[in-house]
Amino acid sequence: MRPTSIKPRWLSTEQQVIWRQFLSGTGRIFAELDAELRSFGLDLGEYEILVHLSDNPDHELRMSELADKVRQSRSRLTHTVSRMEAKNILTRIACPSDRRGVMAKLTDEGYALLVEAAPHHVESVRRVLVDVVEPEDFIALGRLMGAVVQAPEQS
Numbered sequence: 001m002r003p004t005s006i007k008p009r010w011l012s013t014e015q016q017v018i019w020r021q022f023l024s025g026t027g028r029i030f031a032e033l034d035a036e037l038r039s040f041g042l043d044l045g046e047y048e049i050l051v052h053l054s055d056n057p058d059h060e061l062r063m064s065e066l067a068d069k070v071r072q073s074r075s076r077l078t079h080t081v082s083r084m085e086a087k088n089i090l091t092r093i094a095c096p097s098d099r100r101g102v103m104a105k106l107t108d109e110g111y112a113l114l115v116e117a118a119p120h121h122v123e124s125v126r127r128v129l130v131d132v133v134e135p136e137d138f139i140a141l142g143r144l145m146g147a148v149v150q151a152p153e154q155s
Contacts, residue, residue: 029128036124040117045070046084047121049077050106050114053090059106062095066104089113 011019034044042050052069053059061069067077081104084090089110095101106114130138 032128033121033124036120037117040113040120041087042113042117045072045080046089047114047117049080049084049104050089050110053104053106054111054114059111060093060103063092063102063104084110 030044037044037047048070049066052066053061063077063081064074067074070077072080081090081092085092089107091105091107093103093105095103133141
């Protein structure tokens, strides 16, 4: 049950404007990146999974570790991986060191798809974010997001 006696610290008018711009901006960025990847039969979440797998030796990761990296519940990741398996861009294999564990492994077809899609994705990132802000603002964004990522989770 949620506490009912919280005293709100309302956002100032300027903070509200910035917060709403953040929501609109990130929504637009994700929508445009997702749309670009659709031409490759991928969505942004699937692309991120392919990138994380490609960054690892043998192009594989334990499913629980992959879920953490892509910020998905294990259940949601299982559904996404099932879709990706049906497309033959990754497969699940038993963990060699722990038979209870399951690994996601990038297939050759999945790696080829990533290699094909990556240049288009990077250009989209540049078009919708990197090239529309001043370099110092982009660096500040990196600091800001780094602080958000490093902040302790409030569960």
